[in-house]
Amino acid sequence: MAFKAFNELTDGLPEPVRRAWERSLTSGRAAIGRRTLLRAAALTTGAGTLAACGIPAAPRVSGDSSANAAEDHSAGEKEVVFSNWPLYVDTDEKDKQKHGTLDAFTAATGITVKYTEDVNDNVEFFGKIKPQLASGQDTGRDLVVLTDWMCGRLIRLGWAQKLDPANVTTAITNVDARFRAPDWDPGRLYTYPWAGIQVVVAYNKKATKGKEVTSVSQLLDDPELKGRVTFLSEMRDTIGMVLLDMGKDPAKFTADDYAAAIARLQKGVDNKQIRRFTGNDYGQELSSGDIAACVAWGGDLIQLRADNPDIEFVVPEKGYIASTDNLLVPARARHKANAEKLIDFYYQPKIAAQLVAGIGYVSAVTGMKEELATLAPDSAANPLVVPTPEMATKAHVFRTLTESEESGFEEKFSKLIGA
Structure with a gap:
């Protein structure tokens, strides 16, 4: 991104956010990372923050109000404009420019999908669409994939459209019970999950000389790992894993619990146990053995393990953090019914x-x-893809924060990681 565009996009944001974002952009990783800058976005959550940026807050209205609904042109325009993250849909084995399931949707419905991989991180994408959303205009997109907390923000601001149950009957029937009632979208009125994300502990058994690394406590306290440990720069994932290790529930923690988790990590920084906090660029260091162990995203580990058999992962006994990326129809979308058909498909x-x-x-x-067991047996047997029942019971979600918590907690985390 050009620095002029960077300055325009971040003008008025709190300084910790600007520094974190600029550091990630100048590292050259922003376009590759599936979850590179999620942490920085949280400081811009509140309506007050948006106003400070010169963007008026949208009225807090229901999904069916005239403030965010628009005339639906789905019947006359057989298309849907879909924005997603890079490498986040299946491709044709023979032609990687073709997308198997999207092409199948078009064949089944006659609806053409204009598919764009333009969501590189939540905060950057929010910066793209918020001027249109705030002014009540169409973003030019009918369907987007965003992480749960960002979806929650759009819903709170009145910038998401409530889905028509008649158009998503398959989704209503088939969404797994574990995903039915997130606190940021109770009853799944506005969103449906595209994919689930798991945060686990990973290590390079060659770098640890065969020693297993099975807990966050080990990452923070084992002297044999000193200086060869990384944690994630996504606040919810790192703090959530530390809270779990402390015996706290990330869905119910207090401000004092949060402060204790920060203090525990700060100790690891001060005594140089923790090498650094990373986006998903930890993968290369883990594979090479430059770091011995880390907190990692499950989706990354599948490819890492395929390329390097020394990579191992562990679900800590005390549990792991789980989140979702979700399909959402933005306010004023031109082809809402077509988008709902794609969700249902x-x-x-x-x-x-x-x-x-x-x-x-x-x-x-x-x-x-x-179905996966027939199509791809190895994937079906991989607990990072299909969690075992035992693994599923250890999944925990990080609770939705209030606007004041969002700002205060992120400021403390930014200070911790040196953003």
């Missing part, structure tokens, strides 16, 4: 299995596992 178990086989992330579709 992906909740067919066979289609969901094709998607999972292509991207390697967790599915929220019941019946998908059986």
